[in-house]
Amino acid sequence: MIDLYTWTTPNGRKASIMLEEIGLPYTVHPIDISKDEQFAPAFLKIAPNNRIPAIVDNDNGMALMESGAILIYLADKTGKLLAKSGEDRYKAIEWTMWQMGGLGPMLGQVHHFVKYNPGKSAYAEERFSKEALRLYKVLNTQLEGKDFICGDYSIADIACWPWVSRFEWQAVDLNQFPNVKRWYTTIAARPAVQKGYKVPKDMGPIPMPA
Ligand SMILES: N[C@@H](CCC(=O)N[C@@H](CS)C(=O)NCC(=O)O)C(=O)O
Incomplete structure (x- = not known):
């Protein structure tokens, strides 16, 4: 337990x-x-x-x-969602670390400056919004021709998805990133994701792109 x-x-x-x-x-x-x-x-x-x-x-x-x-x-x-050894394991860890060191912290700054403190620092809003778009582009490129970030569904997808679910807070139009949009909506439909999203309490449905 x-x-x-x-x-x-x-x-x-x-x-x-x-x-x-x-x-x-x-x-x-x-x-x-x-x-x-x-x-x-x-x-x-x-x-x-x-x-x-x-x-x-x-x-x-x-x-x-x-x-x-x-x-x-x-x-x-x-023994689930991460290969035990070899390239598949390290690629999934690589993209999990990309989220931990890049996507999460940078989008966190967008939430701080753009959503919660607009007008306090035009420089920070511009800097982190630009970086957010760069990271979305990287993710979009990685997802080209793949269902999930490393091919099979893995911890890398679970690390990145909840940050993308705040795309509205980040003023990001997912239509600009079609691979990310497809990946995001596919994962959003998974029963485990629907359930895990509502822990520790239900804050409303998962945001869906237009
Ligand atoms: N690198 C940490 C970051 C954890 C983190 O920043 N958690 C936030 C919520 S998303 C938090 O606990 N914030 C409380 C605070 O800022 O005092 C992780 O990935 O677990």
């Missing part, structure tokens, strides 16, 4: 979608980051960086933070 500490954000949804996809039983512990619950001493023992998501695997007592590490761990634990 896994304990999942999470909230209604892209990083949190990576973990809940993964748990739904692999079918491991889990208990949800909502950590409301708008109420600073991520700074509670009990949560800090599990996630020393005071950010969600985090898990505890009660089979071995291990606590883990950082969504990329959580995805790799759960994939290895179950």
